[in-house]
Amino acid sequence: MHPHLLIEAQDRLLRITLNRTEDNGVSDSMASALSQLLLTAHERADAVLLRSAGPDFCTGRVRDAGTTPPTAEAYLRRDEYDGIFGSYQAMRGAKVPIVGVIEGRCMGFGAAIAALCDVSFAADSARFNIPEIGHNVMPTMVMSALYDRMNRNAVLWMAYSADFIAAERALAYGLVSQVVPAAQLDAEVERFLGLLLSRPRPALLGLKEYLRVAPRMDEQGAIDYARSLHSMVNTASAMKKKAH
Structure with a gap:
């Protein structure tokens, strides 16, 4: 497994920690390794916990050390980004739920995977931004992860301004589910x-x-799919067990 990913299997929980502590970035190879973990997580877990060794959750995408300079040929360069786009697809496609814990700065790629x-x-001390345009890079990679997670005005404001937003605004924008005082974060995550x-x-x-599937369907298709899943899931033997 990747040296910058810490993996711990705990009962039916798979804990994944981003561990590039020198800059809290995520490299292309890290993103590819993360994809493989997420797409197979259901084989050994019921949920995934994703967090960072910190102090920041993620300061953005970085190139792997020792890689060759990017080619000037746009067609050939497309493959360079497969690790990032693949990690977005893996997060959407993972069969088990992914629970994220965000502390410190959450930038670019970090904002994408948080969403x-x-x-x-x-x-409550976390901060979020999409910094790419400040480096003369159009942030369409990040936006491909956010387009159905945040409203259009919020995404474009963050993309155009590159300003940091506080955790409470990230909550209002739909980037995160809950904002918790930093001192209570671990306890609340473990409770959940x-x-x-x-x-x-x-x-x-x-x-x-x-x-994952219903939002891409028309209204009747989404209703019929709900009826089918409702019947299948609620008649499963595991659903008949009494909650503790």
Whole structure:
């Protein structure tokens, strides 16, 4: 596994920690390794916890050390970005829910994966931005992750301004699920994980599956899909067990 990813399997929880502590960036190879972990997480876990060794959640995408300079040929250069785009697809396609914990700065790629988490907790001291345009880079990579997570005005304001926003505004924009005082963050995350993992596995997977697929359907298709999943999940033997 990648040296900048810490992996801990704890019962039915897979803990993944971004561990590039020299700059808190995420390299292309890290993103590719993360994709593989997420796409196979259901084989050994009911949920994933994604956080960073800090102090920042993620300061953006960085190039791997020792890689060759990017080619000037646009057609050939497209493959260079597959690791990043693939990680977005893996977060959407992972069968189990992904819970994110955001502390410190959450920039660019960090903002993208924070938004793609299924449930996310931000410390009240966390800050978010999309800095690319300040470096004369159009942030369409990030926007491909955010376009269905945030409203249009919020995405464009962040993309054009590159300004940092506070955690409470990130909550209002739809980037995160909850904002928690920093001193209470770990306790609240663990409380939620205990609650989440007490739920029947078919329901955990079925909820994510429905929200991954239904928004792309027309109204009748979404209703019919809900009827089908409702019947399948709620008749599963695991749903008949009494909650503790």
